[in-house]
Amino acid sequence: MSAVIDGFAVVLEPTNLLYCLVGVVIGMLIGVLPGLGPAATIAILLPVTFGMEPVTAVIMLAGIFYGAQYGGTITSVLLRLPGEASSVVTVFDGYALARQGRAGAALGIAAIGSFVGGTLSIVALTFVAPIVAGFALDFGPPEYTLLALLGIMLVATISSGGRIRALAAAGVGLLLATVGRDDFTSAERFTLGNLSLADGIDFVPIAMGLFGLGEILYNLEERHRAVQPPAKVTGVWPSRADLRQSSGAIGRGSVIGFVLGILPGGGAVLSSLAAYALEKRRSKHPERFGQGAIEGVAAPETANNAATTSSFIPLLSLGIPANATMAVIFGALLIQGVTPGPQLVTEHPELFWGVVNSMYIGNVLLLIMSIPLLGVFVRILRVRATVLAPITVLITLVGAYTVNNSVFDIGLVIGFGVLGYLMKKAGFDPGPMVLAFVLGSLLETSLRRSLLLFDGDPTGFVTRPISGTLFAMFLAVVLLPLAGTLLRRRRPAPTAGGEVAAHPEADRPTDTAQTQTGSMEPGPTVNESAENRPADSQQMKSGLVAGKPVSQSPSSTGPADAQVGSMAERPGESPSRNPNSETKEPE
Amino acid sequence: MKITLPALGLAGLLLLTGCGGNLDSDGDSGSTAAYPERAVTLLVGQDAGGSTDLIGRALADPASKDLGQPITVQNKPGANGAVAAKELAAAKADGYTVMVFVGSLAYITPLAVPADQAVDINNYEVVTGISQDDFVLIANPQTGFKTVQDIVAAKRPIKFATTGVGTGSQLTQTLLFAQAGVDATAVPFNGGAPALTAVLGGQVDVAAVQLGEAKEQIEAGKAVPIVTFATQRPSYMPDTPTATEAGFQVPVQQSRAIVAPKGTPKEAVDRLRTAFQKGFADQAYKDFNTKRLLTANEVDGTALLQQWNGSLQTYRDLVAQHKIDLTAK
Numbered sequence: 001m002s003a004v005i006d007g008f009a010v011v012l013e014p015t016n017l018l019y020c021l022v023g024v025v026i027g028m029l030i031g032v033l034p035g036l037g038p039a040a041t042i043a044i045l046l047p048v049t050f051g052m053e054p055v056t057a058v059i060m061l062a063g064i065f066y067g068a069q070y071g072g073t074i075t076s077v078l079l080r081l082p083g084e085a086s087s088v089v090t091v092f093d094g095y096a097l098a099r100q101g102r103a104g105a106a107l108g109i110a111a112i113g114s115f116v117g118g119t120l121s122i123v124a125l126t127f128v129a130p131i132v133a134g135f136a137l138d139f140g141p142p143e144y145t146l147l148a149l150l151g152i153m154l155v156a157t158i159s160s161g162g163r164i165r166a167l168a169a170a171g172v173g174l175l176l177a178t179v180g181r182d183d184f185t186s187a188e189r190f191t192l193g194n195l196s197l198a199d200g201i202d203f204v205p206i207a208m209g210l211f212g213l214g215e216i217l218y219n220l221e222e223r224h225r226a227v228q229p230p231a232k233v234t235g236v237w238p239s240r241a242d243l244r245q246s247s248g249a250i251g252r253g254s255v256i257g258f259v260l261g262i263l264p265g266g267g268a269v270l271s272s273l274a275a276y277a278l279e280k281r282r283s284k285h286p287e288r289f290g291q292g293a294i295e296g297v298a299a300p301e302t303a304n305n306a307a308t309t310s311s312f313i314p315l316l317s318l319g320i321p322a323n324a325t326m327a328v329i330f331g332a333l334l335i336q337g338v339t340p341g342p343q344l345v346t347e348h349p350e351l352f353w354g355v356v357n358s359m360y361i362g363n364v365l366l367l368i369m370s371i372p373l374l375g376v377f378v379r380i381l382r383v384r385a386t387v388l389a390p391i392t393v394l395i396t397l398v399g400a401y402t403v404n405n406s407v408f409d410i411g412l413v414i415g416f417g418v419l420g421y422l423m424k425k426a427g428f429d430p431g432p433m434v435l436a437f438v439l440g441s442l443l444e445t446s447l448r449r450s451l452l453l454f455d456g457d458p459t460g461f462v463t464r465p466i467s468g469t470l471f472a473m474f475l476a477v478v479l480l481p482l483a484g485t486l487l488r489r490r491r492p493a494p495t496a497g498g499e500v501a502a503h504p505e506a507d508r509p510t511d512t513a514q515t516q517t518g519s520m521e522p523g524p525t526v527n528e529s530a531e532n533r534p535a536d537s538q539q540m541k542s543g544l545v546a547g548k549p550v551s552q553s554p555s556s557t558g559p560a561d562a563q564v565g566s567m568a569e570r571p572g573e574s575p576s577r578n579p580n581s582e583t584k585e586p587e
Numbered sequence: 588m589k590i591t592l593p594a595l596g597l598a599g600l601l602l603l604t605g606c607g608g609n610l611d612s613d614g615d616s617g618s619t620a621a622y623p624e625r626a627v628t629l630l631v632g633q634d635a636g637g638s639t640d641l642i643g644r645a646l647a648d649p650a651s652k653d654l655g656q657p658i659t660v661q662n663k664p665g666a667n668g669a670v671a672a673k674e675l676a677a678a679k680a681d682g683y684t685v686m687v688f689v690g691s692l693a694y695i696t697p698l699a700v701p702a703d704q705a706v707d708i709n710n711y712e713v714v715t716g717i718s719q720d721d722f723v724l725i726a727n728p729q730t731g732f733k734t735v736q737d738i739v740a741a742k743r744p745i746k747f748a749t750t751g752v753g754t755g756s757q758l759t760q761t762l763l764f765a766q767a768g769v770d771a772t773a774v775p776f777n778g779g780a781p782a783l784t785a786v787l788g789g790q791v792d793v794a795a796v797q798l799g800e801a802k803e804q805i806e807a808g809k810a811v812p813i814v815t816f817a818t819q820r821p822s823y824m825p826d827t828p829t830a831t832e833a834g835f836q837v838p839v840q841q842s843r844a845i846v847a848p849k850g851t852p853k854e855a856v857d858r859l860r861t862a863f864q865k866g867f868a869d870q871a872y873k874d875f876n877t878k879r880l881l882t883a884n885e886v887d888g889t890a891l892l893q894q895w896n897g898s899l900q901t902y903r904d905l906v907a908q909h910k911i912d913l914t915a916k
Contacts, residue, residue, distance in 0.1 A: 188704075449774050452746070
C-alpha cells in the first residue's frame, strides 16, 4: 500500500504534473482532429520522450491516450465526425442532441461519464491489476473468434438503418477486410498488384472517407434544407433530469468498459458498442435512441474511457499491449530501458503506481478543462458550412496522409467518401460497414488460427470453457429471437411457451427501436399516426423486419429532419411499404 | 474558425518532432564537399514503435549530429518493408533518401512470396550494416519441454506460433522441426507480442521470437528457453544452447542495414557511413543496443551484401533440401 502512496508523491512532482497536463491537452486536441489517433500522435512524439524520465514520459503518453477519448466526443457530437473509432456510436445520439440545441448537455454528460468511468476504472485497476494477470491469457484465438462474431451481431443491433441493410453493409465491411496479403499463406487478395494494398486497407481512410468526407458531400447536397446550427448553446451542464437519466448508463458503462478494456483487441471500440447496445435494450423507450437519448451518449463515452484505462492492465501487469496505442507506449518504455512484463510492479513500483495515479489527476484536469473548452468547441457549430467544410476536408486529408505518409491513403479517403455519399443516398448506414471492417480481420485470422489449433475440428469452440460460454451468448443473441420469429409466424397468436415466451422482451426493444428510429421525434410529429402503432406491434411479432413501414420520412422536411441525429433516416431511406407484408422478410 | 486551434497545435507537434534535437549543426560538417546541404530522410518500412523503428530513431539522432543536418525518420509501413523499399528504389539517388532495411525482407520473404514481389538487395547501395537480433525458441512451462530432445521424445504433434508468414520466426521453427522430424503445425500471428502471448496462454506449445521480446517472460519463469538460433551463444543468454549445438543447422537472424538507392554518389555513401559510424560510437546508442539485446553488425556494404546473399542461398538450399514450402500453412 505504501507503494501506492509513493506513487502519488511521484505524480505530484511539478514536472510530472506539467507533463500530465501537456499530455491531456494534446490528447484532447488530437481527439478533436479526426484521423490523427493517439497511436500515431504518440509515435510522432516518441523522440520528444527520449530525454525524459520514464515515469514522466509514460504519464504524458498515457494522458494523450485517455485525453483523446474526451476529445473524440466533441467532433462526434458537434460535427458528426467521430474523432476516434471508439466515439463512433456517440455520433448516433450526440449529434441528434446537438441538432436539438443540446450539444452542451451531450458534451457535459460525456465529460462526466468519461470522468466517472475513467476514475472507477483506475480504482479497479489499482486493485485488480495484480490479480488479473492469469485471466487475459485465457483468451486465445477461439475466444477472439466468438468475441468478433458477437461484435458484428451487435453492430447489426445498434444500427439505425434497418437490420437487413445493416447486415448488408457489414457484409461489405467484412469483404473489405479481406483485402491484402493473406496472413497465413501470403497469397495476394484483391490487391490488384498494388503494394500499398498488400497489408490491406487501413481503418483510418475508410472511417475518414465514409464518415467524414461522405457526410460533407451529402451535406453539400442537402444544404437547401440545412438548419442553422444552434446559435446559442444553453446548458453546458446537463440538467438534473439528464443526470438522473444517465446515472444507470454511466454505472453500467463503467463496468462494461473496464471488463472489455482488459481484453486485448479493440477494447474501447467494442465496449462503446456494447454499452450503447445494452442501454438500448434495457430502455423502456428504445425508440428514443438515435433521436437524442442522453444515455446514448453517456453509456459509450463512459465505457470507452473506462476501457482506455483498463487497457493498461495487460500492458502493466503482463507486458502485453492490448491495442495499437499500448504497443507504441510499450515501445516508449523499451526506449527508456524498462521492459513491461510481469515483474514491472515489483521492479519499477514508482513507474507503475506513478502512471496509474497520474490518471486520477489527468481525469480531474480533463473534467476541469472540458468546461471552459466546451464553449470554445461549441462555437465551431456557428461557423458556416462553406467555411467549415473545406477546412474539415483539408484536415481530414492531411490527417489521412500523416498516418502512413501515404498519398495512396488520400485517394482511398476520397474513394470511400464518394462511396459513403452514395450509401447515404441509398439509405445505407456506413456505421456497420466500418465496424465490421474493424472486426473482420480479427474474425478471420482468429477463426483460421483456431481451426489450426483444433486440427480443423470446429467442436473446439464449444468445449473450451470461455469460448463455449461466448458461443452460448452468441446463440442467445442471434438465433433465439429468430427461432421465436419463425414459431410465431407459424402460429399467429403469440402463445408459444418456453423459451420463446422469454424472448418477446428480448427482441421487442430492438425491433421497436429500429422501427422507431425512422420516426422523427418522440411525440406527435407529422405522420406518427395511429396506423403506425399496429404496424409496430405487427413487426414485433414478425421479428426481423428489414425496412421501416413508418412512412413519415418524405413528408418530414425542414426542422424535423434536422432533428434526426443518426445516419438512419433521410428521405428515401425508408421505403414505405405495407407494414403487414411479410414477403420481404428474411428467412 | 476555432478549428484552426487544433490544426495549429498539430503543426506545432509536427515541427517539434520533425526537427527535435537534430538541429545542432556544430558537427564536423563541411569536410566533404557540399553534401549534405539539407535534411536526410530515413525511411522505415515498419510501424512506429516497432524494433526497426526504434533502431532507426536511436541511430538517427547521434548520426545527424555528425552529419550536421537533421535525419528525419519517416515510417512507410507495409509488406514487411517492401512498400518502403519500392519507394526507396524510385527515390532520387542523391544521398538524401536512405532506409533502414530489414534483412528478412532480403533473405526470407523471397522464399514466401511470388518472385515478382521479392525484393533484391543487390538493386540497392548498402551504406552500412547496423545490428542483429537473435531468435529464441520458447516453450510454455506446462509442456515440460526444456530441450529439442524433449519435444522429439514427446512423440506428439505440436503447434508452434510464428510472428507471420515469411519471417525468421517461421523459417527457424519450420527448419528445426523438419530436421528433428517433429510433426508440427505453424500458427501465424501478427508480430512478436501476440505470438508470445499464445505461448504464455498455452494456446500453442512453442514459439520463436526475438530475444528482447522474450527476455522478461523468460526471467519471470513464464517461458522456458529451448534453443537460440544464433551462430554462437548470445552474451545475454549464456545458458541456452544454440540450435547448432543441439545438432541442427538453423542459423537464422534478423539483421538490419542502412541502404540507399542504387547509383547514389560514392561521396554521399561514404559521408553517410562516417556519420553512422559516429552514431554507433555514441554511448546512448550503445546503451540502447544493450537494453534491446542487439548484437552490433556494423560492417560495410560489401560485407553485408555477402552476409545477406549468403543467407538467402543457404535458406534456399535448406528449404529445398527439406522440401519445405513457406507459403503453405
